Amino acid sequence: MRQITVVGAGKIGATIASFLHGTGDYRVTLLDRDAAHLQSLDLASEIVRKPVDIASELTAGDLRGQFAVLSAAPFHLTRVIAKAAADAGVHYLDLTEDVASTKAVRTLAEGASTAFIPQCGLAPGFVSIAAHDIASRFDSLDTIRLRVGALPRFPANALGYNLTWSTDGLINEYIEPCEAIVNGRHVLVPAMDGYETLGVDGVAYEAFNTSGGLGSLCETYEGQVRELNYRTMRYPGHAAIMKVLLSDLRLSERRHILHDIFTHALPTTPQDVVVIFVTVTGQRGNRLQQETLARTIPAQDFMGAPRTAIQLTTAGSICAVLDLLSEGKIPAKGFVRQEDIALDAFLANRFGGVYHG
Known part of the structure; x- marks a missing residue:
């Protein structure tokens, strides 16, 4: 069972955690700075909830031993999370649309032994x-x-x-x-x-x-x-x-x-x-x-x-990319573009299938 950390427990982050746990293939830890919000979420008890102030407290130690970290946090925290993933030597995926943040992720991916896959949502994604x-x-x-x-x-x-x-x-x-x-x-x-x-x-x-x-x-x-x-x-x-x-x-x-x-x-x-x-x-x-x-x-x-359309398409997309990474169907090191992912493989995935409409 793959160990996964999801950062950000908003609507999309909580949905990602729920989706991954529901497969039975991933053991999920959910991080957020708001401890009360974490505890209020209607999620399976097996999902570990850990209050962490991402901006000031997140370190490589929070991520070591994980297969991947998935960021559903606000775009201004992208660099912090990606840097912690790089230091911990784990795969990194995010949902950011911010151009400057993605450039920072690309820099961190240079020479990395793990994959850095930004922009795994709907658009880009x-x-x-x-x-x-x-x-x-x-x-x-x-x-x-x-x-x-x-x-x-x-x-x-x-x-x-x-x-x-x-x-x-x-x-x-x-x-x-x-x-x-x-x-x-x-x-x-x-x-x-x-x-x-x-x-x-x-x-x-x-x-x-x-x-x-x-x-x-x-x-x-x-x-x-x-x-x-x-x-x-x-x-x-x-x-x-x-x-x-x-x-x-x-x-x-x-x-x-x-x-x-x-x-x-x-x-x-x-x-x-x-x-x-x-x-x-x-x-x-x-x-x-x-x-x-x-x-x-x-x-x-x-x-x-019940899921909203934006939950289905955004959380579904990053979960599909994680599955494909886990299955060895996309590159497993360095900077990975969305264009490096085959549409047929994506749509055949249990999460990517939501895009059949």
């Missing part, structure tokens, strides 16, 4: 795997476009949005510069720009640039595509209101205020849906062709309990 798989079937490439939305099924406010995951992560992706390939060049473009409309399964959405969703795809495809970008999908009207908050009211300069507004004004909901729309265009057989992978994944029961 599954969409990177899917885009790379589709792109591999073209003779030459023109565009790769990734669109993802984590949304309430029943929007009931002007933003058309409910909190479904990390508030800090949400704000970060709305503000930080976004990587893209434009006219064949790897560039940074502003968040909230690139506005477009699209439809999936008869539902209208808008989409705009947000940070972090491409993972390492820009490096992988620079010089091979004319255009590569990632945009977040929302219900129509969301972007206009966010621009008022971020630009006109300048809350992008006062993130703590925006955090308080979202936390106190936007309710969470268990009735959510994840929408995925990945499109690749290029030459195949001397013809310009397009291939699209589209998924709409609702909240549903999984492993004997």
Whole structure:
């Protein structure tokens, strides 16, 4: 039985712990700074709960003897957790979308005897795997476009949005510069720009640039595509209101205020849906062709309990990658990109199968 530590006992971290314990293949320890919160979680008693202030107390000693550490902590703690994993000589996986944090993980992975696999969630994560798989079937490439939305099924406010995951992560992706390939060049473009409309399964959405969703795809495809970008999908009207908050009211300069507004004004909901729309265009057989992978994944029961769509897709993705690592189906040392993971193997996995839609 593999020993696993999960860092961060929020909604996603607790779900990861539950999923892994439920397989019977992993012995799980869950770390979080909030001891009362840890004890309040409705989790199996066999899951070890250990209060640790990650920012100031986490050391290699907390991780030695583990097969892997999985980080579901806020992105600003990524470097601390990855460094402890490196010092302990254990595999490291995370869910971060933050570009700077991932660069720090890449540096730690240089010469490492264990695997460092960041960005194992939905986007980046599954969409990177899917885009790379589709792109591999073209003779030459023109565009790769990734669109993802984590949304309430029943929007009931002007933003058309409910909190479904990390508030800090949400704000970060709305503000930080976004990587893209434009006219064949790897560039940074502003968040909230690139506005477009699209439809999936008869539902209208808008989409705009947000940070972090491409993972390492820009490096992988620079010089091979004319255009590569990632945009977040929302219900129509969301972007206009966010621009008022971020630009006109300048809350992008006062993130703590925006955090308080979202936390106190936007309710969470268990009735959510994840929408995925990945499109690749290029030459195949001397013809310009397009291939699209589209998924709409609702909240549903999984492993004997109701799960939100964001729990299924995010926790399910990192658990699938851990399984594949444990089974020797992906590289076991150094920096591992999501593109290094085969889509067929991912979808055949007991957790990756949630993406069949």
